[in-house]
Amino acid sequence: MFGKKPLIGEDLHDWITENFDWVESERPFWWQMAELIRPTKEYFHAPGGHNHETALLVFEDIKRLLGTTQPIELEPLPDLPDELLHEYGRMSDTAGQYWDDAETPLITYNPKLMRRPVVFINTLAHELIHARLSPVVDDLPGGEPAHELATDLHAIIAGFGVIQLEAAEQAGWAGYMSQASRAVALAEFMHRKAIAPEDAFAYLSKRPASWLRKALAAY
Template sequence: MSLFGPKRPLSKDEWEWQLASFKWLLAEFGGIERNPTNVLVLPTAEYFPPTSGEPAEKAQQIFDQVRTLSGMAEWPTRLLAGEASKEANIASGISLVHENHAPAGEFLVKNGPTGEQLAEIRYNPRHLANPESLIATFAHELSHYLMANAKSDPPGGWDIHELTTDLTAVYLGFGIFMANSAWNFEGHSSFDQQGWQYERQGYLTERGLVTAIAIWETLAGRDPMAAAPFLKPHLAKDLKKATAYVHKNAVAQEIAEYDLEQY
């Protein structure tokens, strides 16, 4: 800690936007008193038991668990596999997989077989090999579904709703998955091939997401540092700094004083 205390983890504008957005989420969908099942979801078997080895069944089982943990188990949905990311061969024996081939997920409102409205959610099948990214995708798309029921515009308006959607996934308890999946780079090699895979998933930055964890877990009356053992090491360090700043600055009171009509 410096002489002047912990440093604000985000720019002034992003910090104020996060506080205003959490106030909006609380006003629209309530806090822990209204959603007592809200928890910090961990990447453990307690929250995600072993699944089927068959791809479609595996995806459906993970999706159903994310819905349950989000308190949305009864909301009408349909899960479909979308387009998979493809490798780009940039030279003989060298491949590159990047983020631009196919989206991680998609959310659409459709009519069901009897005319009722439901959410159609599509996922990138490549993410079946990375359950943490798949869970982050499902949390993000279900956050779209929740936000579609809002009675007012989010801070910043619907033009930046994807940023608010990431924040909503943290509000639903999936901050660890969102932060760990925000940026991935992997290399692989074999006797005849080498390659790299990089992916930017979601819309908030890694630091923005761990700051959101620090804010929301504090508002929920939980210790944000409970997330640290499950985060990538550099994110755990960022979480510690963000938590120190949140605790020093009485964030709950600051949020309570926000006037959303003035934001």
């Protein structure tokens, strides 16, 4: 009667698990190669730097981790004022965008994001998931209306949950998924992959770690 209130509603929770189930059954290769990606040299080989050459190396690392072989171009956006990066709901416009209206898809990014590597990695991963999901948007649970939300979720299903949860905290915005729903999705990923909690907590600051701890308590 007075039990703990779930972090998210039942319908949203069901949608999250349905997407996990869809990937496992319909795209088993995606699921088999997914691992818990952490912001370390084990996964990202680019040296320090804020230039486009460094961005391309990070981009190639993420493509490798996702198993993406499709040719996709990467270009920096024009320099934008810092304050735009903190406007809630504007992150997808100012941080990066995916364009698929030419022969070769294009991802654009704001170079200022490279000051915060976790946020930058998360931005590129989100846009590359757009490319992954583009052919199957209508087949996913929720279909086209849930596409942007699904892009966040499928980045977590692909192993970028720790990075996404921490990036949202660092950037000071929520994005398409809430931190609570991200934590639930990351907990689902860790449960299905039998990943030890400490493998994630070591790379999360206080508030994201608290969200994840609450989500893991359900298992």
